[in-house]
Amino acid sequence: MKYYIIAGEASGDLHGGNLIHELNKLDEQALVRAWGGEHMEQEGAQIVKHYRDLAFMGFTEVILNIKTILRNISFCKRDILEFKPDVLILIDYPGFNLRIAQFAHEAGIKVFYYISPQIWAWKQNRVFQIKKVVDRMFVILPFEQEFYKNFDVEVSFPGHPLLDALAKFSFKEDTSHDKENTIKRVTLLPGSRKQEIKRILPTMLASLEGFKDVEVNIGVAPAIPLEFYKSIIGNSKANLFTQGTYELLSRSDAALVTSGTATLETALMSVPQIVCYKGGLISYLLAKRFIKVKYISLVNLILDKEAVPELIQGEMRSEQIVPILKDLLVDSELKSRMKNDYSLLKEMLGGKGASKRAAVEMIALLQAK
Secondary structure, eight states, X not given: OEEEEEEOSHHHHHHHHHHHHHHHHHOTTOEEEEEEOHHHHHTTOEEEEEGGGSOOOHHHHHHHTHHHHHHHHHHHHXXXXXXXXXXXXXXXXXXXXXXXXXXXXXXXXXXXXXXXXXXXXXXXXXXXXXXXXXXXXXXXXXXXXXHHHTTTOOEEOOOOTHHHHHHHSOOOOOTTOOTTSSOEEEEEEOOSSHHHHHHHHHHHHHHTTTOXXXXXXXXXXXXXXXXXXXXXXXXXXXXXXXXXXXHHHTTOSEEEEXXXXXXXXXXXXXXXXXXXXXXXHHHHHHHHHHOOOSOSSHHHHHHTSOSSOEEEGGGOSXXXXXXXXXXXXXXXXXXXXXXXXXXXXXXXXXXXXXXXXXXXXXXXXXXXX
């Protein structure tokens, strides 16, 4: 069968790659054309556009790049018609993907949505559009299943694919860092887009200036040039780490993490963390007015409590970060409670095998037509 898959960011590329891996095992004739990145390409997908060319975040950035976005939408529609896929599989990225979903539905193409956009947080009215143009939702967060069922939307919960990605990661004993060593390693994960890195990384770095015996490592997003980070860190002694998020987290004592999939990855790697986020002023004010959830991190949303501290917008200041980070670098009550919450989180996410379960059901639905 022919699969057309669209992911608009790094996490979508990761999950898309795992899904393609399973589709290929189940369907020897699978032919995949995709918008994504290296993970999807490594699994045999023909990449039409890289997600780094699609990363426009927030109200202001979208307006400034509206012509490019419209050109991409137009090109995508033509490309789908030429490819003639058996199914269109959309991964998050709602502003773009919902437009393509409607087009594909009207063209008589089966539409699966793998990894729901966060419409439960805001823009809940999008659920009615999804109900009309998407044949099946595949959700990865336990509470999303109930949300869609409340609107009579066909929904499946195969589990969270991050557990598959972690299962493939080979943990190596870190002989260079004794846990009893006085040197502590703090990881900074400032996001995967230039706009958020530019806003968040300087504050993260400033928060570490007063710490002694601390090694600071910055996780480099795969689509962002090293020179961009170097222009921000200046004379800082922080290290730029390019070997992958899991490798970096596996050797970390604590982390400062920008809200997003990285907060969940950090939790699943059992690393104590502080969630930090600061957006553009207009985007933040709009989100504050319309957002319908109590938390911004996936960890807290799934657990439905503040298991990890969240410092958002004006709260994301060095004087707020420092005392919490000090607690996380010693055997504190906060650190112990966070580790216990992480264990519960892993149980709630359904165990490994999510990508395979999603692929099996997708193929069964396609064959049933």
